[in-house]
Amino acid sequence: MAQTDATPLVASPRSPYVRRKTTRGNFELYSWVFMRASGVVLVALIFGHLFVNLMVGDGVHAIDFAFVAGKWASPFWQVWDLLMLWLAMIHGTNGVRTIINDYAQRDLTRGVLKSLLYLAFTLTVVLGTLVIFTFDPCPPEAPAELLASFCTA
Amino acid sequence: MTAVVEENTASSAPESQAGAVASFEVTLRIRRYNPEVSAEPTWEEHTVTAYGTDRVLDALHKIKWETDGSLTFRRSCAHGVCGSDAMRINGRNRLACKTLLKDINPDKPITVEPIKGLPVVKDLVVDMEPFFASYREIMPFLVTSGNEPSREHLQSQADRDRFDDTTKCILCAACTSSCPVFWTDGQYFGPAAIVNAHRFIFDSRDEAATQRLEILNDKEGVWRCRTTFNCTEACPRGIEVTKAIQEVKRAMITRAF
Incomplete structure (x- = not known):
């Protein structure tokens, strides 16, 4: 077929569709299994948490600063809440990572979104863990009117 | 629907034959x-x-x-x-x-x-080339040893039935091009490649199942499947595509643990 100068150049449609690199490894496998396992554990942890906080004893009316302080005085609830925090954060972050991978079309967009995600993850997990382990309901130098009633009693 | 149209044609065109x-x-x-x-x-x-x-x-x-x-x-x-x-x-x-x-x-x-x-x-x-590139990657051919041309590779009916569904694939790309994960960037292997890997992974005569699982245990492999069932709905051959993908996933998990 005769080609004239007016014929517009058609870019090769193949270039962006070649698989760029092989990315074999068990990471996605473990992350897939983790999502299922942590999901099951989280159901137990969260419903246990809701049951203890909202239904046992006075139920929702019992929740105040003292109630939380009392729970975190026990290593059992520290571990429970720590597990809940970590599992929920890893589970959620991994889910959002998957969604970003699925929907972001450009590598730059993908990179920026994932950096923000990991930053938010790190902040929340570090702060949360710190609070669970260093929580002191009655700091000694605090003014008395800001403290819970059981500290002064 | 057809019957109604037939009646109309018959009444409007009296010369048309019955059963036309x-x-x-x-x-x-x-x-x-x-x-x-x-x-x-x-x-x-x-x-x-x-x-x-x-x-x-x-x-x-x-x-x-x-x-x-x-x-x-x-x-x-x-x-x-x-x-x-x-x-x-x-x-x-x-x-x-x-x-x-x-x-x-x-x-x-x-x-x-x-x-x-x-x-x-x-x-x-x-352009079907990206589709066939993924197909080629999973080695869509029998890999085996022994029984060189002289004899057949025997297989029981039950063993044959294990992968019967996935032998029906005609590589039309209806499944892969119905997959929203494939639409994003075309990096995902796609259902068709996994179906054709499944056909050999579960073939008792084939010896390269491990290699094929290794190939599909990729960031762009089976783990990108979100089980939306678009592929199963699209398949003109009625292959249970999503089920096949899940079976490959299960094979990988049992191999890893």
Whole structure:
């Protein structure tokens, strides 16, 4: 077929569709299994948490600063809440990572979104863990009117 | 529906014989694309007279042969075996040669587009190369040793039935091009490649199952499947595609733990 100068150049449609690199490894496998396992554990942890906080004893009316302080005085609830925090954060972050991978079309967009995600993850997990382990309901130098009633009693 | 049309034709045309196939007018809304004319695709409508026994492919033939010879599409066998004419008809991936016009409401214009996610070359023709590249990657051939040409590789009926479903694939790309994960960036292996890997992974005569699992245990492999079942719905051969993908996932997990 005769080609004239007016014929517009058609870019090769193949270039962006070649698989760029092989990315074999068990990471996605473990992350897939983790999502299922942590999901099951989280159901137990969260419903246990809701049951203890909202239904046992006075139920929702019992929740105040003292109630939380009392729970975190026990290593059992520290571990429970720590597990809940970590599992929920890893589970959620991994889910959002998957969604970003699925929907972001450009590598730059993908990179920026994932950096923000990991930053938010790190902040929340570090702060949360710190609070669970260093929580002191009655700091000694605090003014008395800001403290819970059981500290002064 | 057909019966009504038949009655109408019979009463309006008394000379038509009893048992004659009903005819009706049908409009096809076709997505045309010719990079030598315009970089933008356009919609074009054609109305043709079709019969109750006609498929979408027959209507496309009529347009190409009688109205507009520049209409471009692929078809080879025209009987649902070669897998050349997968296209998006009324928003669903189907084979044009297996879809009867009367089954997809010919009262309204029928939209015909190229399958999604693969680069369009012209009109309904897409570049299948990325699709076949993934297919080649999973080594779609029997890998085995022993029984050199002299003897058969025997297999029990139960062993044969294990992968029977996935032997039906005709590589039409209807599944892969219906997958939203594939649409994003075309990096995902796609259901068709996994189905064809499944066909060998679960073949008792094949010895390269581990290698194939290794290939598909990729960031772009089976773990990108979100089980949306688009592929199972799209498959013109009725292969349970999502189930096959899940079986490959399970094989990987049992291998890893």
